[in-house]
Amino acid sequence: MPDFLNAILLGIIEGVTEFLPISSTGHLLIAERWLGARSDLFNVVIQAGAILAVTFIYWGRIWELLVNWRRPENRDYLMKLIVAFLITAALGLIVTKMGFKLPDHITPIAWALVIGGVWMLAAERLAARQADRTEVTWRVAILVGLAQIVAGVFPGTSRSAATIFTAMLAGTSNRAAATEFAFLVGIPTMYAASAYELFKQFRHGGAVQEDWTALVIAFVVSTITAFVAVKWLLGYIRSHRFTPFAIYRIVLGAALLLLLPAGG
Numbered sequence: 001m002p003d004f005l006n007a008i009l010l011g012i013i014e015g016v017t018e019f020l021p022i023s024s025t026g027h028l029l030i031a032e033r034w035l036g037a038r039s040d041l042f043n044v045v046i047q048a049g050a051i052l053a054v055t056f057i058y059w060g061r062i063w064e065l066l067v068n069w070r071r072p073e074n075r076d077y078l079m080k081l082i083v084a085f086l087i088t089a090a091l092g093l094i095v096t097k098m099g100f101k102l103p104d105h106i107t108p109i110a111w112a113l114v115i116g117g118v119w120m121l122a123a124e125r126l127a128a129r130q131a132d133r134t135e136v137t138w139r140v141a142i143l144v145g146l147a148q149i150v151a152g153v154f155p156g157t158s159r160s161a162a163t164i165f166t167a168m169l170a171g172t173s174n175r176a177a178a179t180e181f182a183f184l185v186g187i188p189t190m191y192a193a194s195a196y197e198l199f200k201q202f203r204h205g206g207a208v209q210e211d212w213t214a215l216v217i218a219f220v221v222s223t224i225t226a227f228v229a230v231k232w233l234l235g236y237i238r239s240h241r242f243t244p245f246a247i248y249r250i251v252l253g254a255a256l257l258l259l260l261p262a263g264g
Contacts (some may be wrong), residue, residue: 005213006035011046011218015225018050019183019243020233021120021161022252026109029155030256035104044197045215049222051190052231054183061184080141084185088144089192097154106256112156113253120161121245127168127175128241133176140170144185156253159186161245173235183230 013031017024024047059180065074108257147166151159163182164175172178 003211004217007214007218008221009035010038011049011221013223014043014046014218015050015053015222015227016229018047018222018226019054019160019230020187021114021164021242022249023116023156023158024050025157025162026113028155028220029109030106039201039210040197041201041210041217042215044194044201046218046222047190047193050226051187051194053223053226055187056227057188057230057234058180058184061180062187076151077136078263080136080138080183081139081188083180084141084145084148085188087142088185088189091146092152092193094133095149100153101210104169106260108154109156110253110256110260112154112217113249114254114257115207115251115253116157116161117246117253120165120242120249123165123169124241124243124246126249127165127173130173131172133172134174135178136181140167140172140181143167143170144182148185148189158249161242164242176234179234179237238240 010028010031013027014024017027028043065078068074069078143166144163147162148159150156151162160179161180163185164178167178167181168175170179
């Protein structure tokens with residue numbers, strides 16, 4: 001496949017899967033098995049494209065929180081976002097210092113997809129039994145920060161799925177409110193992770209051999225695709241459950257376990 005088509009396809013995969021609860025890292029690792037592995041710099045940059053798209057979507061909410069931070073409700077919400085981010089950042093640095101690496105094989109990703117899908121079905125059912133609550137409590141903020149680390153350590157878990165359903169089970173049972181908090185926490189978290197990885201790559205000369213044309217194409221495609229995907233998702237969850245995403249995860253994970261050789 002020509003390299004620019006390869007870049008377009010990877011950009012689409014990243015854009016569609018980054019904020020949908022189906023695991024972008026898992027899908028990229030699976031795709032790169034057949035399309036050819038890409039550098040860490042490539043994966044970080046196209047991820048930044050998806051983050052940029054969500055920043056555009058939530059810009060009004062972000063601006064309102066920052067400009068009117070003196071309002072008690074905005075200040076409280078901002079503090080919870082900051083605490084969730086700091087928990088993730090601190091634990092993320094610890095995990096990085098411990099030498100954590102993404103798996104080379106698809107088998108653990110397939111299992112994470114299946115287990116995560118089953119967990120989503122159970123969590124959705126439990127959350128539906130709660131009263132409809134939009135408030136984000138301190139317990140929700142702390143647990144969402146922890147959930148981001150769990151998703152980072154286990155590719156296939158999905159950061160958005162982990163954070164949204166953790167928020168719903170911890171007290172913010174309203175799907176739209178839980179999704180908004182999860183996505184807003186994800187913006188600084190993913191910008192910070194991307195900046196850290198970019199710094200490492202440039203510091204060690206990883207950018208010198210990069211195909212920047214393919215990278216720019218994938219970045220633009222990722223940004224556009226993520227914008228469309230998230231806009232659709234935010235409208236979808238107003239009246240629908242996450243059940244189809246859970247079923248998709250289970251089917252994909254099971255197919256990978258059945259079709260790939262053991263340890264593949």
